[in-house]
Amino acid sequence: MEIIEILREASKRIYENVKDLAGTDKAAGDFGLGAGGDISRNIDIIAEKTVLDYLKEINFKCVVLGEECGRVELSEKPKGFVIMDAIDGSANAVRGVPFFCSSLAFATENKLSSISDGVITNLSNGEMYWASKNQGAFYNNKEIKVHKKDPIYKIVGINTSGASIELINKLQPIFEKYDHTRHFGANALEMAMFARGLMDIFIDLRNKIRIQDIAAGYIIVKEAGGLLLDSNLHQLDADLGYETRVSFIAAANQEILDEVVSQIEK
Numbered sequence: 001m002e003i004i005e006i007l008r009e010a011s012k013r014i015y016e017n018v019k020d021l022a023g024t025d026k027a028a029g030d031f032g033l034g035a036g037g038d039i040s041r042n043i044d045i046i047a048e049k050t051v052l053d054y055l056k057e058i059n060f061k062c063v064v065l066g067e068e069c070g071r072v073e074l075s076e077k078p079k080g081f082v083i084m085d086a087i088d089g090s091a092n093a094v095r096g097v098p099f100f101c102s103s104l105a106f107a108t109e110n111k112l113s114s115i116s117d118g119v120i121t122n123l124s125n126g127e128m129y130w131a132s133k134n135q136g137a138f139y140n141n142k143e144i145k146v147h148k149k150d151p152i153y154k155i156v157g158i159n160t161s162g163a164s165i166e167l168i169n170k171l172q173p174i175f176e177k178y179d180h181t182r183h184f185g186a187n188a189l190e191m192a193m194f195a196r197g198l199m200d201i202f203i204d205l206r207n208k209i210r211i212q213d214i215a216a217g218y219i220i221v222k223e224a225g226g227l228l229l230d231s232n233l234h235q236l237d238a239d240l241g242y243e244t245r246v247s248f249i250a251a252a253n254q255e256i257l258d259e260v261v262s263q264i265e266k
Helices: 003-018 042-057 090-095 165-177 187-195 211-223 254-261
Strands: 063-066 070-073 081-088 101-107 115-122 128-132 137-139 142-144 156-158 201-209 227-229 246-251
Touching (some): 003 115, 081 090, 081 211, 115 211, 187 201, 201 254, 211 227
Antiparallel strands (some): 063 070, 081 101, 115 128, 128 137, 137 142
């Protein structure tokens, strides 16, 4: 079985196991801090267990890097790393806000740039985004591309959750110039929607994003033709460590990148 099919099947199983939990008392609970540093909720635990059980069932030789479970070695001779944020947007999921997803990616080495496959599933409706290196990006079974035309409304995705006053001041001109800024509470799903052409640029300069949050989005954005850069406007790359935190800008093209970045206060 191809790796992308393994990730897609794992995502489908997550959806089946959690689709009726969102917004219920069963979604919550406090299971302490997960490996990523956030509180683990019951819905997170169920979703991760779903993936781990499936990978064990098919005897997939890999190392799992999970948001909650941490590093789980399923083989002494792994083919690579499964990078898992089984529930991205846990706060939305617990409250019943229909914007949360699963994010699964596979990397052959300990680098973001070695990711070969990724799947993001909207867990509120089962819609799936997926990509394999040099094979294109897809929304369900339809190939997707970032938005290339001059949009009627420029939509700027921007994550400022927990941002410092210094960062807010730097970004203030963007909020003043662009009427249509958005953040929905699940970076992975927002990256997927960007790749589908529903946003023109997505910015997160807080230096708080974990690799699990963006691993699948990384390959989906790349395969959809998007630019994916770090805060210094270099090609985004990082190791897969649990202490690693990144900032990034995903842009549909150089023109929108230059236009928006020029607004950021130096």
